[in-house]
Amino acid sequence: MQILDGKIVSKAVKLKTKDKTELFKAAGNRAPHLAAILVGSDGASETYVASKVKNCEEVGFKSSLIRFDENINEAELIDAIKKLNTDDSVDGILVQLPLPKQIDEEKIISLINPEKDVDGFHPVSIGKMVQGLPTFIPATPYGILLMLEHYKIETSGKHAVVIGRSNIVGRPISILLSRNTYPGNCTVTVCHSRTTNLKEICLQADIIVAALGIPEFLKADMVKENAVVIDVGITRVKDDTKKSGFALKGDVDFANVAPKCSFITPVPGGVGLMTIAALLMNTFTACENKFK
Numbered sequence: 001m002q003i004l005d006g007k008i009v010s011k012a013v014k015l016k017t018k019d020k021t022e023l024f025k026a027a028g029n030r031a032p033h034l035a036a037i038l039v040g041s042d043g044a045s046e047t048y049v050a051s052k053v054k055n056c057e058e059v060g061f062k063s064s065l066i067r068f069d070e071n072i073n074e075a076e077l078i079d080a081i082k083k084l085n086t087d088d089s090v091d092g093i094l095v096q097l098p099l100p101k102q103i104d105e106e107k108i109i110s111l112i113n114p115e116k117d118v119d120g121f122h123p124v125s126i127g128k129m130v131q132g133l134p135t136f137i138p139a140t141p142y143g144i145l146l147m148l149e150h151y152k153i154e155t156s157g158k159h160a161v162v163i164g165r166s167n168i169v170g171r172p173i174s175i176l177l178s179r180n181t182y183p184g185n186c187t188v189t190v191c192h193s194r195t196t197n198l199k200e201i202c203l204q205a206d207i208i209v210a211a212l213g214i215p216e217f218l219k220a221d222m223v224k225e226n227a228v229v230i231d232v233g234i235t236r237v238k239d240d241t242k243k244s245g246f247a248l249k250g251d252v253d254f255a256n257v258a259p260k261c262s263f264i265t266p267v268p269g270g271v272g273l274m275t276i277a278a279l280l281m282n283t284f285t286a287c288e289n290k291f292k
Contacts, residue, residue: 001258001259001260001261001262001263001264002151002262002263002264003263003264003265003266004147004151004230004263004264004265004266004270005266005269005270006147006265006266006269006270006271006272006273006274007269007273008150009146009147009150009151009273009274009277010143010273010274010276010277012150013146013274013277013278013280013281014055014058014059014277014280017059017277017280017281017284018058018059018060020284021059021060021061021284022060024284024287024288025060029287029291030062030089030287031060031061031062031287032061032062032091032092032283032284032286032287032288033061033062033063033064033089033090033091033092033283033287034052034056034061034062034063034064034090034091034092034093034094034118034279034280034283035063035064035065035066035084035087035090035092035093035094036049036052036053036063036064036065036066036094036095036096037066037068037077037080037081037084037093037094037095037096038065038066038067038068038096039067039068039069039070039072039077039095039096039099039100039103040068040069040070040100041070042098044236045096045097045098048096049065049096051276052094052276052279053065055276055277055280056280056283059280061280061283061284064090066080066084068080070100071100071102072100072103073102074102074103074104074107074108077099077103077108078108078111081093081095081108081111081112082111084116085111085112085113085116088290090116091116091118091283091286091287091290092116092118092279092282092283092286092287093112093113093116093117093118094118094119094279095108095109095112095119109121109122110122110123114136115286115289116286117136118136118139118279118282118283118286119136119138119139119279119282120135120136120137120138120139120142120172120282121138121167121168125137125138126138126167126172129172129175129176130175132179132180136282136285136286137172137176137278137282138168138169138172139275139276139278139279139282140168140169140173140232140271140274140275140278141169141172141173141176142278142281142282143271143273143274143275143276143277143278144173144209144230144232144271144274145176145183146274146277146278146281147230147265147270147271147274148183149182149183151263153183153207153228153263155177155182155183155184155185155186155207156182156184156185156186157185157186157187158186158187158206158207159186159187159188159189159204159205159206159207160174160177160186160187160188160189160205160206160207160208160209161188161189161191161201161202161204161205161207161208161209162174162177162188162189162190162191162208162209162211163191163192163198163202163208163209163210163211163212163217163218163251164191164192164209164210164211164212164213164232165190165192166211169209169211169232170190170192170209170211170212171190173209173211174188174190177207177209186207189201189204189205192212193212198222199221199222202218202222202223203222203223203224204224205223205224205227206227206228207227207228207229207230208223208227208228208229208230209230209232210229210230210231210232210233210250210251210252211232211233211251212233212251213233213235213251214233214235214251215233215235215237215249215250215251216249216250216251216252216253216254217233217251217252217253218231218251218252218253218257219253219256219257220253220256220257220259220260223257223260223261224260225260226260226261226262227260227261227262228261228262228263228264229252229257229261229263229264229265230264230265230270230271231250231251231252231254231264231265231266231267231270231271232250232251232271233249233250233251233252233267234248234249234250234267234268234272235248235249235250236248236249237249248267248268249267250265250266250267250270252264252267254266254267
């Protein structure tokens, strides 16, 4: 069993992005600029955005953090996005999700200029991805692909089972793994809460992507020997033995599943770190596209 270490891969991806940025700036161009919008003060969102800002600094990007109170009305947020869309100094725009109930997330995402949609959530980005056209791939699925590529994991002809059908991870990764490229050329089965014979399907899988948000859902008796398991889930679970009062759990029962696997991602330290690395790559591409 080998750990798919997000620390190692994200570090390699960020180093590559930093080198490309230095060359880009040496050629007389400005640094890529990522603008993040944070609404409210959700603890997890604060942590994610702070990490994104820190990572931008590490690779030589400029970053801007635009904060709004959780009681913001939709019109104010729409106005902020329109300003960023027309600001030529901004290359990438991300709106940290989830948004408060009074805001229509779908509407807000659709307002972002597709050329600055570094999160890869805009309908135009998703449509191009489905058609196999150049576009921004959603950061978490993109991070998974980068991890598979780094560890040279064979995907062609493999049966991949994706547990979860969200527009952020499940649906995109199922499409990406089926593409006629590497990583790809998998036969993909998408499972979800209404799948009746989930265990039997998982036992056929060479690759399992668990992305449903239920802690330790995937058990050892659902995984065949030498399978590759990608754990996308991350949930705070109450744990009085921890100083913080909680532990971070993935969707996989890691302790019992890991011994059966050829490769497996840990939580934390796996896919989450790759998401930010992929976001940085998308932002560099957005900036580079302007100067072509």
